[in-house]
Amino acid sequence: MNLSRHRIFGFVAAIAVLTGLIGAASFPALERHYMRQQAAQDAVPLKLAVESLRATLDRYAPLPALIGERPQLSALLLDPENLTLRAVVNEDLRQTAATVKATDVYLMDISGRTVAAASYRDAGSYVDRNFSYQSYFNQALNGDLSSFSVYGTTTGERGYFYAAPVEEGERIVGVLAIKFNIAAFDSIWRGAQSDLMVIDRNDFVFMSSRPDWHFRAIRPLSDATLRLIAQNLQYPIDRIDILPITATPLSADAQLIDIEGAQPESFVRTSQRLTDLDWTMSSLTATRPATLNALNTLLIAGLMALLTLAALLAYLLKQTRQTEAMAQEQKAKRILEAAVVARTSDLQAALADLKQTQTDLIQAGKLSALGQMSAALSHEFNQPLAAVKSYADNAGAFLDRDRVPEARDNLDRISKMVDRMATISSHLRNFARRPQQATGPLLLNAVIQDALAVVEMRLGSEGGEIIYDPPSNETWVTGGHVRLQQVIVNLINNALDAMEDQSHGQVTITVAGPTISVRDTGAGIDPDHVANIFDPFFTTKAPGKGLGLGLSISFNIVSDFGGVLSAQNHPDGGAVFTVTLQETTPKEVAAQ
Ligand code: ADP
Secondary structure, X not given: OOHHHHHHHHHHHHHHHHHHHHHHHHHHHHHHHHHHHHHHHHHHHHHHHHHHHHHHHHHHOOHHHHHHOOHHHHHHHHOOOOHHHHHHHHHHHHHHHHHHOOOEEEEEEOOOEEEEEOOOOOOOOOOOOEOOOOHHHHHHHOOOOOEEEEEEOOOOOEEEEEEEEEEEOOEEEEEEEEEEEOHHHHHXXXXXXXXXXXXXXXXXXEEEOOHHHOOEEOOOOOHHHHHHHHHHOOOOHHHOEEOOEEEEEOOOOEEEEEEOOOOOEEEEEEEEEEOOOOEEEEEEEEOHHHHHHHHHHHHHHHHHHHHHHHHHHHHHHHHHHHHHHHHHHHHHHHHHHHHHHHHHHHHHHXXXXXXXXXXXXXXXXXXXXXXXXXXXHHHHHHHHHHHHHHHHHHHHHHHHOOOHHHHHHHHHHHHHHHHHHHHHHHHHHHHHOOOOOOOEXXXXXXXXXXXXXXXXXXXXXXXXXXXXXXXXOOOEEEEOHHHHHHXXXXXXXXXXXXXXXXXXXXXXXXXXOOEEEEEOOOOOOOOOOOOOOXXXXXXXXXOOOOOOOHHHHHHHHHHHOOOEEEEEEXXXXXXXXXXXXXXXXXXXXXXX
């Protein structure tokens, strides 16, 4: 693993840590979000519960005024010692209470003393008890037709009370009160998902789906408040307790509340105020679902981040691998290129060497040819020159003695020598300048016949035999008559030269298609010389016998015709020289 991969892992790890930190940091906000969502969900059932509570309360509000209108009540209040009437009223109130399912219905005189009560037969009956301290009593006495309050008694029973004045004409003569057990309300929200609580203006919980919250205040009560409660005997002061709550606002109507205790609890509290009663009803939903939701969301986000990071990591690693591969490829390419450059320069150097060697060889070849030529020429010319010199000396000596005929004879010899040198010179000229004479279609037999006529004279003097069987059907070939004749004469002369020491030498001339073969019965070509016989000035003959130009000139002539001159030794002995020319057609002949 190289540095850049380390860097990638570091980078991805840093992003992972950062994502983790962001997730951790955002958790509380996310949790709050789900809490607010919970509060919004709770608002609807809470509204229904508030309406249900209000409907129940309102249903019974007119009752005390209705019952208070019964004439026997005011009659009893005016005649309190009338035991018969009292018994009638007691029974009437008992039946009424049973009908409306009230805990008690009772009649008080203006001093607050209870003169008749539905519970007249019970042990803890209200009869003769004085309730002048109760606020509902005082309100009713002041003319309030539907005074209402909530009380907790020393027994821990919570009640709510309605009261109305009992009038005789325009005069208030007493108060009729009805008490309901508030526990019946607790059932309003039975089965609800959330807990509910109702607090009064002192933040005192007097209704709740949680019995353990009854008679508890959600904030410390001031001494003045406590005094007032004690005075009115509204709640059992010895049972008043604090519900230790820490509240954090979530929205206008919602809070996060933590309740301390042996088992701490947390709730989303959604509240609605009942302004006229100065009550607040709250729904309390455990925060657990919101927390779980937040955790779930974080988990999903975390997983997605992880997947994204994994993908990113894979992508970056792939990129690195590609970059590395490319770098390696580049390196390999550079090495290869360097090798190619080195090899190329080697080759160039080798090529330069080769060229130099070739140049050197050509130079050497030229020099060797020049050397051969100089040697041949000096042989060719020195001998006649030496003869010319001695003939000239002789001619001079004969002239001194007036022996003219002898002098002339020597001068004739000089003339012959000069002719011979002129012939050599013309050979050389031919060799140096190859005149571009025209070529045309020709028939081989005619050329061979002319060549044979030239060598006939030599045959006569030296012996030797030429076998030539003219072809039955002739082939037209491309060439020049005189030059091809020169070639054939040269080949026949060479063949005769090679058989000089034989008494019965034979030269066989064959024509097959465009090919002429000249075979002799001589010693054949020395294998050491095969490669050189066509070189100019190459000869194995004695000085004055050969210039070494015959085959070289012949080779060039045949090449000029587009043909090939080749030499080989015959398996049965002797040399075979073959001239192969290009075939042509009479049509082309006509065209020319
Ligand atoms: P020259 O005849 O003047 O030597 P050529 O070029 O005609 O020059 O021949 C070159 C040489 O080739 C001869 O000196 C001889 O060695 C060899 N040569 C040519 N023809 C024959 C032949 N028919 N048999 C053997 N050797 C031959």
